[in-house]
Amino acid sequence: MRNLLSGSGRRVWLPGGERVALRAAGPRDRAAVSALYALCAPQPQPGRRAACAWLLSPRMGRGLLAEAAGRRPVAWAGLLSDGTGAELLLLIAPAWWRRGLAGVLLPELLCRAGRFGIAEVWAHGASGDALEAAARRLALPVTADADRTGVTLRG
Structure with a gap:
């Protein structure tokens, strides 16, 4: 399966002036994604290590890791494929x-999703409002679920 980013990735400047490196994430990044999950989860959940391994499996999805200075992971974004759609x-x-x-x-993810035949991307849970706001700021086509528990982005 192809990576989202080829080679070592690329560096980008954030609006506040910070610089991060974006690169394709895979099984070798289990510890980094696990650490991010621990920071972001409201409370530790059993099976986190197994879940992170599953999320980073090239067979199941594709992802990007954002690293700050010193290769410190600061964000991970992943797409879990399900036919022509992905979560x-x-x-x-x-x-x-x-x-x-x-x-x-x-x-970055939506652009690459289209290249892999993914026509629709959805997100559920607490991040739905933040994702909807980010998508609207970027002028991306977005639809909020009727029950406001998630959003769907179409490429």
Whole structure:
């Protein structure tokens, strides 16, 4: 399966002036994604290590890891494929909220999703409102679920 980003990825500047490196994430990034999950989860959940391994499996999905100076992971965004659709999962370290990472990761993932034949991306849960707001700021086509528990983005 092809990576979202080829090679070592690329560096981007966030609106606040911070620089992060974006690169394809895979099984070797289990510890980094597990650490981000621990930072972002409201409370530790059993089976986290197994879930992270599953999320990083090239057979199940594709993802991007954002790293700050010193290769410190600050965000991970992943797409779990389901035919022509995919579920979006987004983990951003709390210290990096409101720095524009979602605005960098969303279009990057959606652009590549189209290349893999993914026509629709959905997100559920507490991040739905934040994702909807980010998608609207980026002028991405977005529809909020009727029960407001998630959003659907179409490419």
